[in-house]
Amino acid sequence: MDWINVALPKGRLGEKVYDIFEKAGFECPAIKENNRKLTFENPEKKIRYFWVKPSDVAIYVERGAADIGVAGKDILLEYEPDVYELSDLKMGVCRMAVAAPENFRDDKSKTLKVATKFSNIASSYYASMCRDIDIIHLNGSIELAPILGLSDVIVDIVETGKTLLENGLVPYETIVPISARLISNKASYTFKTDKINEIKNAMEEYVRNRND
C-alpha cells in the first residue's frame, strides 16, 4: 500500500485540522511533540504529515509533493490550483467581503479603488458586475487603505468583523463564504483513489457527527 502525504496549514487552524485526521483514525502521535520538526509519519498507517505555510498548501498538493491537504476556500479561489476539492470540513468558517468606511457611497461615475490581498477574487467579483475598478494589491494591514485614502473599499476575509469595526469600517457586501477544504492532487487521486476516499469519508463522518 502506498504512503499518503498530507500538507497541513501551520498554525491554529492546522492543529484543529490535524485533530480531525486523528479522530478519523489517521493519527500520528509524534506531531504533538513540542519541537521544530516539520514532517511526521506513522509507518503503521502509512501516512506522513508536514506543516507548510497555509497559502502554500495548494501549491504542495497541485505539484504532487503532497497527495492531499487542507486549504481555505479563499486560497483556492485566489490561485485556482488544478486540484480536486473533495470535502468542506466546515471549519475556519468566515466570508470574503467588501468592506468600506461607514459613510461610503459607491460613486458609479468613477473607477472604484479596491485594496486587497485577493486580487483575483476581487477582479472576478467586480468583472461579474461590469464595474470598472483599480486594484491596489497589498500584503497586509488592508484596513488602513480606506482610512488613509489609498482606496475606496477593501476586499478581505471577515470572521467576526471586530477588526473592521475597530478601524471604522463595516462589511458592505459578501462575495463568498469561506471554510477549510480537503483537496487532492489529481494524479494522486487516480492512483490512490481508495485510500484517499477512505480518509475523506472518515473525516466527513467525524465532521457530520460533530455538527449534529
Place this chain on the structure above:
Amino acid sequence: MINEALLKNEELAVFRLRSLYSDFGYTQYKMSKFEEYDLYVRNKDFLISDRVITFTDTNGKLLALKPDVTLSIITNLGKSIEGIHKMYYNENVYRVSGATGRFKEIMQTGLECIGNIGIYETAEVLYLAIKSLALTDSNYRLEIAHASLLSELLMSNGIGKDILGEVLEAVRIKSSGLTDNLLKTEKINEGQAQLISVLCRNFPDFSSFASAVAPFVTDGECEKLFGEFRDIVISCENEETKGRIGINFSLASDAGYYSGIVFKGFINGIPQSVLSGGQYDKLMEKLGNKGGAVGFAVYLDSFERFGEKADEYDVDTVLLVSGKDSPADILKTAETIRSTGESVCVLKTIPANLRYRRVLNVEGL
C-alpha cells in the same frame, strides 16, 4: 547505433511514439513554429490559455508562436475534407503554464484523426492513447469520460440551465460540499444529488460505472450516447489494459470544445496528466469543416524529471594531458579507454566541480 541509455526520457518517448503511430498508418505532419495571430483570436475559446506570444513579421503581419497544433492541422486540411486523415506530430508549443503563470516552451507529440470518423476511429485513437502511456511506463492509467453523455444525463434528469454551472463545478472538483449546498438550498432533489455523487466518483472499469449510472439513463438520447460510450471503451478493455482504464466524469465537466469522449492519461510518479485528448467535432463545425475529429497530445516535458536517478559521475575517466603529449597519442589513448565502454574527458586541469571515477595520464595506461 543509438545508445538508448544516453537519451533523456522525453527523447526516448518521442522515438517510441513516432514508431507506434507510424505502425498504425499515421503520417507525420510538420509545421512552422509561427502562425497568423488572427487564427488564434478567432478561436481563442479552443485554446487552453488565450495568451499568445506575438511579433510582427517583416511584411507587417502579426504572427504568433504556436500555442497549439490542432488548429493549424484542421486549417491546413481545408473545409472540404474527404475520407479520413490520420496524422501525428512532434512540435514545440508556447503557452502560459498554469502553475507559474509564465510562458513556457512545451514539447508535445500527438495525433489527430480527422474526417468521416465513427466508433472504430474513436476507439483506435483511444487505444493508441493507452499504448502511448504503456510505452512510457508500465504503471499508467487512462481516465475517460463522455462530454455529450454528461450533458444529456444532467438534462434528462431535470437539471436546468439555471443551475448547470454550479452542478458542473461540483462534478469538476468532485465536491460533495457543493452538492450538499445545492440540496440544502433545494436547487436539486435527492435523486439529482445521487446522480451528481455518481458523476463525482472515479470508477475502476466500465462495468462498475455502468451499474452506478444505469438508474439515471432514462431517455432514448441518453441510451444512445451511453451505448456509444460503452462500445468505444469496451473495445479497448483487454487483459493488458485491465485495471488501467477508469471512468472519471470530472474530465467532461471542463470539456470546453470536446463533444464526445474526453480522456486524460497519468503515470504514477508524475503529479499531473501527461496525455490529454478527446473528440472535438464542435471545433470542426466552428471552423466550417464537415466531419468529425478525435486526437490527443502527450506532454513530453512532464517526463523530464520522471524516474530521475542522479548520475554519480559526470565522466568515468579524466585523461589528464600536458602540452608535451602528442595529439595522436592522446586520441589513441582516449579511444582505447572508450572501447571498454567508459566515457573519457581529455583535460589539462580538472575543474573543481567535475565528478569523475578516476584520473589517468597518457603514460599511465
